[in-house]
Amino acid sequence: MEELIAQLKGKIIEALNLVDLTPEDIDADAPLFGEGLGLDSIDALELILLMEKNYGIRLKNPAEGKEVFKSVRVMAEYIAAHRTK
Amino acid sequence: MRTTHKVEITPTSVVLDGRLLPFRESGEALLTEVYRQRVGDWPKFFKMDLLSKVGFLAAELLLEAEGDRHRGGSDRAVILSGRSGSLCDDRDYQQLIADPDDFYPSPSVFVYTLPNIVTGEIAIRNGWHGETMYYALEEYDPAALAAYATLAFTDPQTRSALCGWVECPAHEDFYANMEIIER
Amino acid sequence: MIITSIADHILSPIGQTSEETFRNLRAGDTAMRVHAFPGVPEAVCASLLDEEALRPLYEALSLKERFTTFEKRLILSISSAAARTDIDLASDRVLFILSTTKGNISLLDQAEGFPPERVHLGVSARRIARHFGNERMPIVVSNACISGVCALLTGMRALREGWCDYAVVAGTDVQSRFIITGFQSFKALSQAPCRPFDAARDGLNPGEAAATVILTRAETAPWEWVRGAVRNDANHISGPSRTGEGSFQALEAALQGVDRRELAFVNVHGTATAYNDEMESIALHRAGLDAVPVTGLKGVFGHTMGAAGILECILSMRALEAGVVLPTAGYDTCGVSYPLQISNVERPAKGNAFVKVISGFGGCNAALTVRKR
Numbered sequence: 296m297e298e299l300i301a302q303l304k305g306k307i308i309e310a311l312n313l314v315d316l317t318p319e320d321i322d323a324d325a326p327l328f329g330e331g332l333g334l335d336s337i338d339a340l341e342l343i344l345l346m347e348k349n350y351g352i353r354l355k356n357p358a359e360g361k362e363v364f365k366s367v368r369v370m371a372e373y374i375a376a377h378r379t380k
Numbered sequence: 381m382r383t384t385h386k387v388e389i390t391p392t393s394v395v396l397d398g399r400l401l402p403f404r405e406s407g408e409a410l411l412t413e414v415y416r417q418r419v420g421d422w423p424k425f426f427k428m429d430l431l432s433k434v435g436f437l438a439a440e441l442l443l444e445a446e447g448d449r450h451r452g453g454s455d456r457a458v459i460l461s462g463r464s465g466s467l468c469d470d471r472d473y474q475q476l477i478a479d480p481d482d483f484y485p486s487p488s489v490f491v492y493t494l495p496n497i498v499t500g501e502i503a504i505r506n507g508w509h510g511e512t513m514y515y516a517l518e519e520y521d522p523a524a525l526a527a528y529a530t531l532a533f534t535d536p537q538t539r540s541a542l543c544g545w546v547e548c549p550a551h552e553d554f555y556a557n558m559e560i561i562e563r
Numbered sequence: 564m565i566i567t568s569i570a571d572h573i574l575s576p577i578g579q580t581s582e583e584t585f586r587n588l589r590a591g592d593t594a595m596r597v598h599a600f601p602g603v604p605e606a607v608c609a610s611l612l613d614e615e616a617l618r619p620l621y622e623a624l625s626l627k628e629r630f631t632t633f634e635k636r637l638i639l640s641i642s643s644a645a646a647r648t649d650i651d652l653a654s655d656r657v658l659f660i661l662s663t664t665k666g667n668i669s670l671l672d673q674a675e676g677f678p679p680e681r682v683h684l685g686v687s688a689r690r691i692a693r694h695f696g697n698e699r700m701p702i703v704v705s706n707a708c709i710s711g712v713c714a715l716l717t718g719m720r721a722l723r724e725g726w727c728d729y730a731v732v733a734g735t736d737v738q739s740r741f742i743i744t745g746f747q748s749f750k751a752l753s754q755a756p757c758r759p760f761d762a763a764r765d766g767l768n769p770g771e772a773a774a775t776v777i778l779t780r781a782e783t784a785p786w787e788w789v790r791g792a793v794r795n796d797a798n799h800i801s802g803p804s805r806t807g808e809g810s811f812q813a814l815e816a817a818l819q820g821v822d823r824r825e826l827a828f829v830n831v832h833g834t835a836t837a838y839n840d841e842m843e844s845i846a847l848h849r850a851g852l853d854a855v856p857v858t859g860l861k862g863v864f865g866h867t868m869g870a871a872g873i874l875e876c877i878l879s880m881r882a883l884e885a886g887v888v889l890p891t892a893g894y895d896t897c898g899v900s901y902p903l904q905i906s907n908v909e910r911p912a913k914g915n916a917f918v919k920v921i922s923g924f925g926g927c928n929a930a931l932t933v934r935k936r
Contacts, residue, residue, distance in 0.1 A: 477602075493668075496707050496925040
């Protein structure tokens with residue numbers, strides 16, 4: 296799981312162009328949205344795309360993202376349970 | 381109508397009010413250098429397409445020259461023009477949908493396939509609610525640009541405008557010639 | 564001196580003139596259906612023009628060179644509007660103002676033998692103006708979804724400033740893989756005919772139309788294009804303001820000096836996305852328009868992008884003439900914070916003016932008031 300979390304942090308930084316951040320700057324248990332990383336609605340759609348592209352997961356309803364993107368750890372757990380690649 | 385400040389950005393130079401600013405980099409790396417040296421507090425910059433980066437930085441430099449930062453209000457318009465519009469980002473987006481076996485259209489690339497997004501980025505940064513407009517022109521024509529800017533002043537609320545030409549035909553290739561004009 | 568319109572034209576999937584489109588709209592016609600779009604994985608519910616059906620109309624134009632679909636539709640609409648006037652379109656007192664978001668973008672996918680620079684909006688616009696023998700540099704407004712209203716406003720301003728005696732304002736967009744996959748990436752498309760302001764709304768439909776209005780100055784005339792304004796939310800490049808700030812401010816500016824009781828209706832943007840319609844309800848409420856009837860037309864025509872603002876203004880003029888508030892197809896149960904005077908059936912109109920309001924990516928919003936005298 297820790298390996299997946301580390302990999303995911305790198306992919307999030309790349310996909311969302313968080314140029315000034317390193318994986319160490321992202322707390323795996325902190326909320327992804329709201330305060331902190333300053334992510335917005337387009338970033339949420341990009342995270343959905345990231346899961347589709349890298350792990351073969353298709354969220355049918357973008358609203359599901361709210362639960363999945365609570366933190367990097369929650370996201371990693373979701374990916375581990377649902378990944379098809 | 382008078383021009384208060386002017387800026388010109390090319391891949392190898394940044395000239396603000398007639399003064400060449402010292403930077404080392406060139407091309408898109410120059411834009412990152414300008415951002416780091418003169419702005420620094422707006423990480424959204426790194427999410428922007430090339431057109432928005434160039435227009436945004438030109439605006440930041442003009443506002444730096446203006447000094448007292450003009451925030452909020454509805455009295456300042458942003459009127460930009462160009463030949464290629466969002467073509468540089470259009471091509472990037474087209475690449476993403478070209479291969480049916482590697483088909484992942486990205487919303488953050490698509491959103492910049494509208495050339496007026498750069499005017500919105502500038503309005504957002506400054507909290508400006510005034511008019512924002514993008515006109516496409518066949519070729520660079522300073523007289524036409526000046527005329528287009530005056531149209532924004534037919535709105536009685538417009539007191540000043542950030543306007544001019546911003547052009548990005550391809551990656552590493554860009555040109556901005558923008559100014560602040562006042563009633 | 565006032566700004567007035569002397570001719571207009573709509574090319575839509577339900578009509579080849581403004582009158583035919585209006586008649587069929589009132590009869591409940593729509594071309595909205597599910598299409599398999601080449602190269603797009605999911606089916607798309609859209610209102611599209613039928614190129615085969617348009618061929619005889621294109622042929623009647625006796626074009627002297629090859630034009631793209633985008634250009635042909637604009638030439639057809641402009642020719643049809645101008646045919647109702649005695650204007651010489653080649654005159655240097657005629658200014659072409661075109662409205663589009665993506666113009667010839669499909670040439671990136673398939674060049675169809677056109678040179679690469681044809682994808683530049685200014686280059687394409689010049690070809691269109693030259694077809695009519697007009698050598699003035701056309702103005703192309705590309706301001707996302709609000710382009711049509713911005714082009715009309717630019718025409719009004721150009722006339723007031725004396726730049727021209729006639730402004731030919733025309734807009735269109737051709738739906739393509741490029742645009743449709745982009746909207747899909749935003750999860751913004753509905754799989755069924757869209758439902759503006761409804762509790763069950765779940766996105767927009769792509770649409771196609773071309774529309775033209777010819778504006779001029781007059782001392783007195785049946786139509787007065789009163790005032791318009793563009794304002795920015797200064798909030799987010801794709802998400803509308805939570806307070807409807809830009810739309811509210813545009814409405815306030817466009818309605819300056821206009822008694823709200825004069826308004827027969829507001830023609831809204833009403834894309835049927837969750838955020839747009841909610842934002843518009845807030846903006847209308849803040850602008851004191853709660854009691855004014857509201858019409859949204861996207862349930863019939865979809866989002867026609869560069870044509871939308873022009874198409875919706877023309878149909879609003881026809882509605883004022885007919886003394887009706889057009890229904891909002893797809894609306895049933897209020898799904899926004901501030902209930903509007905909205906209905907899915909036609910109602911009699913009281914009042915002699917309307918305001919058109921529209922919003923787009925980049926945080927831009929526009930409003931425009933038109934009065935029947």
